[in-house]
Amino acid sequence: MPPQASGQVHPAEQSYPSAAGFSTAAPSHLMPSESSQGSELRQSAAPGLSAAATSDFQGAAQRILCDCSKVVVFDQQGSILFSTSAAIASELLSLTRLFADRDRAISSGMCVGGQKYEVHKFHPPLMYGRAHNGVDPEVAEGAALHVVERNSLGHPVYIFITYKLPVLSGKAVPQLVQFARQTLQAL
Numbered sequence: 001m002p003p004q005a006s007g008q009v010h011p012a013e014q015s016y017p018s019a020a021g022f023s024t025a026a027p028s029h030l031m032p033s034e035s036s037q038g039s040e041l042r043q044s045a046a047p048g049l050s051a052a053a054t055s056d057f058q059g060a061a062q063r064i065l066c067d068c069s070k071v072v073v074f075d076q077q078g079s080i081l082f083s084t085s086a087a088i089a090s091e092l093l094s095l096t097r098l099f100a101d102r103d104r105a106i107s108s109g110m111c112v113g114g115q116k117y118e119v120h121k122f123h124p125p126l127m128y129g130r131a132h133n134g135v136d137p138e139v140a141e142g143a144a145l146h147v148v149e150r151n152s153l154g155h156p157v158y159i160f161i162t163y164k165l166p167v168l169s170g171k172a173v174p175q176l177v178q179f180a181r182q183t184l185q186a187l
Contacts, residue, residue, distance in 0.1 A: 057082055060183040064175050069141070070162040072112070073184070076155050087112060087160075095145055096158060099124050110143055112160060117143035121169075125149065126177065128169050142169050144176050148184040157184050 057073060061082075065071050073081040076096050078089035091112050098105040102122050109129065110117040120129040128144035143162045151157055159180060163172040 057183055060179055064179040064182070065161060067163060067167045067172060067175060068161040069164050070113075070160075072160045074158050074160075075153070076158075081157070085113065092158070092160075095160060096147075096156070098127065098145070099147055110145060110160070112143070112162075115141070117141075117162075125180075126173065128173055130169075139165060142167070142172060144169065144173050146176050146180045146184075148180050151184060159184065 061071055068084075070083075070085045072083040072085065072087045072092070074083075074087070074092045075081065078092040078096075080087060080089075080092070095110055095112070098108070098110065098119075105119045105122050105127055109119050110127070115131055117131050118129045119127050121127060125147045126144065128142065130140050130142045132140055141162050141164050143160065145158060145160050148157045148159075159176065161172060161176055163169075
């Protein structure tokens with residue numbers, strides 16, 4: 001590791017906001033909101049999803065996905081069930097198509113919020129990778145996408161997460177799988 005200039009902190013030693021700052025506010029229109037304590041959860045009303053299920057999502061996300069910097073749960077039409085950041089429906093729809101073609105997923109990557117994440121691992125119902133667009137590898141952001149085909153909504157539900165160093169895919173991806181098993185499959 002190269003020596004750091006006075007006053008600089010190595011990226012692996014920085015503290016990053018976590019999703020632990022989820023808000024318990026009533027459902028509202030999805031708007032990005034950053035607080036000094038981390039990302040604030042903004043829920044949107046999802047068709048076919050009860051208030052209790054939405055609350056269950058929120059509680060599980062706080063417990064299980066606490067190391068993620070962004071979380072977006074959405075359906076196959078791009079409707080957001082809940083999110084910790086703004087997302088564009090067309091980008092979410094594009095993510096849903098990636099599972100149909102491995103070569104396309106690897107070559108196109110995942111694009112959310114104007115950021116492209118290269119796909120390094122493609123193992124349906126899961127794929128993950130990292131943003132590299134000229135970004136210092138010490139601060140590049142990781143991303144993962146999981147699809148849950150079987151649930152009581154009768155259609156696939158997707159969850160997209162991002163995570164920053166010092167969190168790696170070895171930690172974030174198992175949390176994503178646990179969240180999917182305990183929460184999304186229980187819909």
